[in-house]
Amino acid sequence: xxxxxxxxxxxxxxxxxxxxRLGTVQDAAVLIEDGRIxxxxxxxxxxxxxxxxxxxxxxxxxxxFVDSHSHLVFGGDRxxxxxxxxxxxxxxxxxxxxxxxxxRAASDDELRARLRGFARExxxxxxxxxxxxxxxxxxxxxxxxxxxxxxxxxxxxxxxxAHVVPAEFADDHxxxxxxxxxxxxxxxxxxxxxxxxxxxxGAFTVAQSRRVLEAGVARGLKPRVHASQLGxxxxxxxxxxxxxxxxxxxxxxxxxDVAALAASDTVLTxxxxxxxxxxxxxxxxxxxxxAGVTVAIACDTNPGSSFTSSMPFCxxxxxxxxxxxxxxxxxxxxxxxxxxxxxxxxxAIAPGKRADLVLLDAPTRVHLAYxxxxxxxxxxxxxxxxxx
Numbered sequence: 001x002x003x004x005x006x007x008x009x010x011x012x013x014x015x016x017x018x019x020x021r022l023g024t025v026q027d028a029a030v031l032i033e034d035g036r037i038x039x040x041x042x043x044x045x046x047x048x049x050x051x052x053x054x055x056x057x058x059x060x061x062x063x064x065f066v067d068s069h070s071h072l073v074f075g076g077d078r079x080x081x082x083x084x085x086x087x088x089x090x091x092x093x094x095x096x097x098x099x100x101x102x103x104r105a106a107s108d109d110e111l112r113a114r115l116r117g118f119a120r121e122x123x124x125x126x127x128x129x130x131x132x133x134x135x136x137x138x139x140x141x142x143x144x145x146x147x148x149x150x151x152x153x154x155x156x157x158x159x160x161x162a163h164v165v166p167a168e169f170a171d172d173h174x175x176x177x178x179x180x181x182x183x184x185x186x187x188x189x190x191x192x193x194x195x196x197x198x199x200x201x202g203a204f205t206v207a208q209s210r211r212v213l214e215a216g217v218a219r220g221l222k223p224r225v226h227a228s229q230l231g232x233x234x235x236x237x238x239x240x241x242x243x244x245x246x247x248x249x250x251x252x253x254x255x256x257d258v259a260a261l262a263a264s265d266t267v268l269t270x271x272x273x274x275x276x277x278x279x280x281x282x283x284x285x286x287x288x289x290x291a292g293v294t295v296a297i298a299c300d301t302n303p304g305s306s307f308t309s310s311m312p313f314c315x316x317x318x319x320x321x322x323x324x325x326x327x328x329x330x331x332x333x334x335x336x337x338x339x340x341x342x343x344x345x346x347x348a349i350a351p352g353k354r355a356d357l358v359l360l361d362a363p364t365r366v367h368l369a370y371x372x373x374x375x376x377x378x379x380x381x382x383x384x385x386x387x388x
Contacts, residue, residue, distance in 0.1 A: 003032040003384065004050035006043055009058040009363045013040055014335040014348035022327050023350075030061065032355040035384035040349050059378065060364050062330060064128025064356030065311040066337030066347050068156075069248050069269050069298035072118045073111055073146045074136040076102025078303045082277065091230075091278040095304045096136070096164045103136040103146070112149055118301065119153045121309050123387055126377040128356035129337070129346050131156035131298075133196055135163030138176075140184045147191040156341055158194035158224060159185070162212045164203050177208050181215035194245070195221040199235035206234045213242050222342070228252045229274070240264050246296065246340040251275065251283050262292035267340040269296040270332070272317035273306035286323035296336030297329060316372035326366050355384035 011028035014021075029046035031039040039047060081095050103111070115132075122130055132154050134146035143161050150157045161180040169176035185195075195216025199209035203226075213223040223242050227235025229249035236257040239247045247261065248269040261268055268288060275282045288295055297314050300306040308314070315329040324332070338347025345354050359379040360367065367376055380387040 001034065001052070001384070002038070002050040003052045003054060003381075004046060005030045005032070005054045005056055005061065005357070005359075006046060007058060008043070008056040008061045010060040010365065011040065011349065012060070012062040012330060012334075012365055013350055014063055014331060015040075015350040022331055028061070030349060030357065032381065032384045035355055037349055037351055037353045037355050039351060056359055058363060060360040060362055060367075061349070062126075062358050062360065062365055063334040063347055063349050064358055064380065064382065065126045065333050066335075066341065066343070067122065067127045067130045067298050067301075067311060068246065068296055068337040068340035069271060069300050070130055070132055070309075071135060071160075071300070071302035072130070072132045073115050073134065073149050074099050074103050074303055075106035075111065075114075076303065081304060082307070085278060091280065091305060097167060099136045099303055100138050100166060104139070104142050108145060108149065111145070112152070115149055115153060118309060123380055123382070124377065125310050125312060125375075126358040126380055127309070127311055128358075128380065128382045128387075129156065129341070129343070130154050131158060131194070131341060133158040133160040134188065135160035135196075137161075138163065138166040140179070140187050143184050144187040144191070147188045151191045155193065157192045158196045159188040159192040159216065159221065160196040160198070161185070161188065162197040162204050162209065164198065173204075173208070177204070177211060180212055185215055185219060189216070189219045189221060192221055194224050196224040196226060198226040199238065200226065200228075200230050200233065202230065206238050209235065210238055210242070213244075217242070224248065228257065232257075236261065240266055245342050248298070248300075249274070250288075251280055253283070253288075258288060258291050258293060261288070267294045267296050267336065269298050269340050270318065270322065271298055271300040271306060272314045272322060273308040274300055275321070276317055277306050277308075282321045284323060285318060285328070289324070289328060294336065294339055295328070295332050296340040297332040298337060298340075312368045312376060313372065316369045319369040320372075326369050330365050330368065355381055357381045
């Protein structure tokens, strides 16, 4: 089955040339065959025949968003906590424990139904690939449930047993780490590709975090790290030493952190929804990009600190408050997310890539930031199939 999308006003390919990192093509077309991009370029050069022709009507087409950081499997609600923060209460990691209680109490069917609802919500907003973390079970049985359920909707599953220390281990954090790297890892590793840890004051120390990640690597999982969200620390340097695919948050980075990230292959994933929802300072993406750091944008969808699943919203916030250009933000939300997941088959519109595309109800990608909050996603293709 082949589909030719023609009359594209502006095509963002993320296949760069000497002058344009986003490989922008005006008056463009894309040919999809068997779920992959077969050809992309100027309309005048488009192949003559296809089984199906779609007229984009002069609208913009971009790669599907790649959301490389989310927490989509959970029970309960923390709206009251959000309201309290907006009234002046300081954000802290401890609120996670209230979600843990609700998640443990929820059935598989309840968690599955909610997860699939979020997956539909993401797709409707142009996200074609999503990473999903566990971390709201914090016991062997529930963590296994979370990674298993997540694996039903994505290949990008992360075991995050080291999210925070649960209440039953409040007096013995190291004993909880023993569980995370022992029975819990044994139960969760078969369902996961990644291992993550919240290396932060109030969560896990650098030594504990290193132990968790090294145990996961020994089981074939690849490391990612939550670090420097609540204050500066040693988590970034540890992540780089272990070859982490990404460091996520990075709200408080030292000059040494930035230089080390720029010299590495590790992606720094920024989470604009978190700062929006917690009133923490926004990271300065301009500083990072100018230093040569590879930056991704993700939603961090979770019930406590960023209950948004909208990549267009996160792009708008990144442009407005993190000093990114629109082109940088769109790249970070597509190719940047793919880099954070170490994927070379998504995040771009080029021959051989998966046919994950988004048709915007707008003439250019600029409208993603120019018209914040407006539902601009008109059509989505996932693996070549129309998903909306």
